Amino acid sequence: MTTDFRFRGSGPGRKALIIAIEAAFIAYAALIFYPLANMVLSSFKTTREILQKPFALPSRLDFSNYAVVWVEKGFGRYFLNSLWITAASMAFVLLFGSMAAYGVSRYKYRLSTLVYMLFLSGIMLPLKAAIIPLFILMKNLRLIDKPLSVILVFIAMGLPSTVFILSGFMKAVPVDLEYAARIDGCSDWGIYRRIVMPVVAPAISLVTIYNAVPIWNDFFFPLVFLQSDRWKTLPVGLTSFFGQHSTNWSLLFTGLSIAVLPILFLYLFMAKYFIRGMTSGAVK
Amino acid sequence: MTAKDLRKGLWIALFVLPGLVIVCTVILLPLFMSLFNSLFGWNQLLRGDFVGLDNFRKVFGTEPYKTRFLNALGNNLRWFAVTMAVQNTLGLLFGYLLSRRIAGHEFFKRVIFIPVLFSIVAVGFLWGLYLRPNGLLNGFLKLAGRADLMRAWLGDERLATFSIILVNIWRWVGFPSLVFLAAIDNVPVECLEAAYLDGAREGTIFRRIILPLIVPSITVITVLTIIGSLNVFEQIYTMAGLDGPPNFSTDTIGTLFYRTAFGSVDSGSPEIGVGSAIGVVIYLLTFVASILSIASLGRKEVEL
Numbered sequence: 001m002t003t004d005f006r007f008r009g010s011g012p013g014r015k016a017l018i019i020a021i022e023a024a025f026i027a028y029a030a031l032i033f034y035p036l037a038n039m040v041l042s043s044f045k046t047t048r049e050i051l052q053k054p055f056a057l058p059s060r061l062d063f064s065n066y067a068v069v070w071v072e073k074g075f076g077r078y079f080l081n082s083l084w085i086t087a088a089s090m091a092f093v094l095l096f097g098s099m100a101a102y103g104v105s106r107y108k109y110r111l112s113t114l115v116y117m118l119f120l121s122g123i124m125l126p127l128k129a130a131i132i133p134l135f136i137l138m139k140n141l142r143l144i145d146k147p148l149s150v151i152l153v154f155i156a157m158g159l160p161s162t163v164f165i166l167s168g169f170m171k172a173v174p175v176d177l178e179y180a181a182r183i184d185g186c187s188d189w190g191i192y193r194r195i196v197m198p199v200v201a202p203a204i205s206l207v208t209i210y211n212a213v214p215i216w217n218d219f220f221f222p223l224v225f226l227q228s229d230r231w232k233t234l235p236v237g238l239t240s241f242f243g244q245h246s247t248n249w250s251l252l253f254t255g256l257s258i259a260v261l262p263i264l265f266l267y268l269f270m271a272k273y274f275i276r277g278m279t280s281g282a283v284k
Numbered sequence: 285m286t287a288k289d290l291r292k293g294l295w296i297a298l299f300v301l302p303g304l305v306i307v308c309t310v311i312l313l314p315l316f317m318s319l320f321n322s323l324f325g326w327n328q329l330l331r332g333d334f335v336g337l338d339n340f341r342k343v344f345g346t347e348p349y350k351t352r353f354l355n356a357l358g359n360n361l362r363w364f365a366v367t368m369a370v371q372n373t374l375g376l377l378f379g380y381l382l383s384r385r386i387a388g389h390e391f392f393k394r395v396i397f398i399p400v401l402f403s404i405v406a407v408g409f410l411w412g413l414y415l416r417p418n419g420l421l422n423g424f425l426k427l428a429g430r431a432d433l434m435r436a437w438l439g440d441e442r443l444a445t446f447s448i449i450l451v452n453i454w455r456w457v458g459f460p461s462l463v464f465l466a467a468i469d470n471v472p473v474e475c476l477e478a479a480y481l482d483g484a485r486e487g488t489i490f491r492r493i494i495l496p497l498i499v500p501s502i503t504v505i506t507v508l509t510i511i512g513s514l515n516v517f518e519q520i521y522t523m524a525g526l527d528g529p530p531n532f533s534t535d536t537i538g539t540l541f542y543r544t545a546f547g548s549v550d551s552g553s554p555e556i557g558v559g560s561a562i563g564v565v566i567y568l569l570t571f572v573a574s575i576l577s578i579a580s581l582g583r584k585e586v587e588l
Contacts, residue, residue, distance in 0.1 A: 021381055025388070029395045031454070036398075038420060039410055054423040096303035103299030107292065115300055122311045124507075124574060126515050128538070129566040132545050132559050133317035134310070136329065156310035159303050188295040217403035219518050224546075235405040239522070242409055252413060259406040267401055271394045274401065279462045 039260070042253035050249045065254040069241075073251070074229065075258050078237030085147055085233060086216045089154035093211055094204060096155065097162030102192045105167040106178070116167070122160035127153070128220055138225060149225040150233075154218065158211040165210070165280065169203040170196055209277025216263075234259055315567065322560035328553065339561035349558060355532055356540045359445055363536070364513035366446065371453040372460050372505055379464025380490065393465065396458040404455065408522030411451040412438065415523075438523055441533040448523050448534060452516075460505045467501035468494055496586045503581040510573045514566055517542065537566055 042050050043065055044058035070076045104116045127134075134153065135144075143149035173196050181191050197204075219235040226232060232240065238259050245251050267274055322339050325332035342349050378396060382389045399407060414420040415437035422434040437447040471494055479489050517538035520528060526543060528535025545559035 018386065021386055022388070025381070025386070025392045029392065032395055032398055035410065035414060035420075038414075051418055054420050055427065096306065099299045100303035103296050107296050109292075109296060115304060118304060118312070119307055122307055124511070124570070125311060125315060126511060126566060126570055127311060127314075128515055128517065129541070129563040129570075130311070130314035130318050131542075132556055132563060133314035133321060135545075136317075137309070137314065139329070152306065152310055156306050159307050160311075163303065189298075192299070213401055217401075217405075219403065219405045219521075235403050238405055238409065242522075249413065252409070256406055256410050256413075260402055260410075263401050264398065267398060271397070275394070275397055275462060278397070278400065278459065279466055 036260070036264070039253050040257050042249065043257045045250060045253075047247070047249045050253070065250060066258070069251060069254045069258060073241055073255070074232075074237060075234070075241075075255065077230065078232050078234045079258070079262075081147070081231060081237075082216060082234040085151060085154070085222075086212055088147075089151050089158065089215050090208060090212050092151070092155045093158035093162055094208065097159050097207070098166055098197060098200075098204070099192070100159065101163045101166035101170050102196060104163065105170040106173075106192075106196065116163070119160050119163040122156065123164065127157060131220075131224060135224060144225060145227050145231065147226065147231055150218075150221045153221045153225075154215045157218075158215065161210060162207050165207050166200060166203055169200040173199050205273060206277045206280050209274055210280060213274075213278065318560050318563045318567070321556060322564050324557060326556035329556065331556075335557070339557040340565075342558055343561050343565065352532065352535065352540055353537070353562070356528070356535045356537045359528075359534065359536050360513055360516065362445055363449055363516055364509060366449045367453065367509050367513060368506070370450075371457050372509060374453070375457050375460025375505070376464050378457070378461035379468055380494070382461070382465045383468040393462065396461055398458070399455045400458045402455060404452075404518040405522050407451065407455045408448075408519055411454070412523045415447055415451075439530055441530050444524060444530060444534045448519050451523065452519050456512075463501050463505060464498065467498040471497050496584070499581055499585045503578055503585075506577045506581065507574045510577065511570055514538075514570050514573075537562065541566065 038054075041058055042054075044060070044062055049056070049059065100115075100119060104112050104119070138144050138149045141149075143152070177195050177199075178191050181195050186194070217235060218233075219239070222231075222233045222236045223239070226236065229240075238255055241255050242252060321331070323334060323336060325335045325338070343353050344350060382393055386392075417434075417436050417439065421437065425431060425433045435443055438444050475493055475497075476489065479493055484492070515538055516536045520526075520534050520536055520539045524530075524534040526539055526547070528539050541559060541562045544555050544562055546554055
């Protein structure tokens with residue numbers, strides 16, 4: 001239930017206060033939008049224009065920068081790498097995460113709490129602090145400079161919160177549904193697949209957003225594990241790009257726009273789900 | 285054991301094991317390996333003799349590690365203090381004002397959350413450009429006739445850390461705002477109605493009713509801030525550099541740890557032993573600080 005909880009009373013003091021609050025919010029919205037708008041506008045300017053007239057509109061709409069950055073500077077490849085690595089990691093986070101959540105929430109056995117705690121321990125531990133043993137582990141598995149290394153780390157990063165959120169939802173699925181399916185001859189796998197998973201589908205979309213955003217944005221593990229240019233993800237590619245072209249402001253703003261705009265557009269269409277997905281883990 | 289129990293056990297194993305194996309090898313095993321490795325001397329990637337707590341003694345008592353470590357830890361504390369004081373206070377204020385259904389609240393709610401989705405790397409580089417001496421911020425100050433306020437935002441030892449923290453707040457303040465908004469929206473409407481009818485003032489209602497009821501979300505945000513402050517890395521990497529320039533003034537445990545593990549404290553070869561010790565210290569600090577804040581805030585929780 002949402003509280004209806006408007007400011008009450010109507011004296012002139014109250015009115016002035018409300019106007020001040022609205023003005024503050026509008027100013028804050030400008031503080032968010034202006035740097036983004038300036039970024040996109042700057043990507044159409046020359047470096048000279050950016051430095052001499054930082055607040056002016058670009059003199060022409062020239063998309064050639066985008067072609068250069070996307071094709072020659074490899075952002076197309078970085079983008080695709082980020083895309084498939086995130087998708088592959090998420091597929092396994094959802095599969096193994098939902099299976100594990102089913103295994104700890106739908107059976108009664110002595111070790112279930114221990115298994116649940118093992119999964120949960122990953123929520124609090126900063127994985128970055130274990131980078132040395134992880135690096136040695138990946139080296140021994142011969143996975144350095146192979147995308148599988150970061151995919152494994154991303155799966156591990158996503159599993160704890162996924163098990164935590166999904167097992168909460170799965171516990172709430174009525175046992176009667178399960179009994180009925182069992183009488184009809186359904187196996188345990190069938191119950192997971194055809195009864196429980198469809199019921200918790202809304203939670204799946206929530207978990208997807210909650211985990212896909214940090215995985216898509218992650219910088220540290222691809223930086224350490226993927227060294228050759230062909231496997232670089234967008235954040236790492238952006239970093240080496242900034243190292244090489246630190247004075248070409250025009251190209252830098254184009255690279256940033258390519259990194260930022262897709263997420264922004266996706267968000268404009270799905271804001272509600274993003275907000276719910278990102279806050280649900282903390283609120284529960 | 286009956287055949288039925290065995291079948292059940294096998295099903296449980298099938299469901300739980302794939303995830304459990306990954307979590308154990310990628311999260312838990314490395315945690316114990318960090319502890320183990322920190323007790324040995326290292327030659328590059330080869331483990332040497334058992335040295336007890338020597339690596340920890342180095343971190344806390346031997347130059348140059350000691351100075352670097354304490355300097356970095358001080359900056360992490362600064363991150364925590366400023367983030368709590370500015371970001372989370374602002375978040376609480378935003379959450380509270382949005383809960384009062386001011387005009388356009390749905391729009392504002394969505395807008396303040398936009399930067400939360402951007403990567404730290406992109407935000408860091410973008411603001412890094414704006415904060416350069418010839419960047420947008422100084423250009424704006426000049427245009428506004430306040431050229432006297434122009435600064436080398438990332439080049440001045442006293443300013444650099446705070447500039448980077450403020451950029452991070454720009455990116456992340458939407459998150460605590462929405463967590464607090466959700467918590468305030470869950471305060472039962474009867475409590476508020478009753479307080480209004482009793483003629484309680486705005487401030488009193490906030491302090492006496494809303495604040496005590498949203499303590500659990502304050503705990504969550506505090507713990508997340510502790511974890512985030514101890515893990516600052518990308519922000520420094522993109523806006524200052526791995527060495528925490530200028531003159532180590534932006535150095536944090538994260539960047540120091542990275543240099544120790546993959547480069548060295550003052551340029552040189554990787555030092556796995558000392559690096560592992562720093563990693564263990566990060567784990568311990570995160571763990572102890574989180575437990576302490578959960579315990580101290582937990583006592584303030586009230587049940588309805």
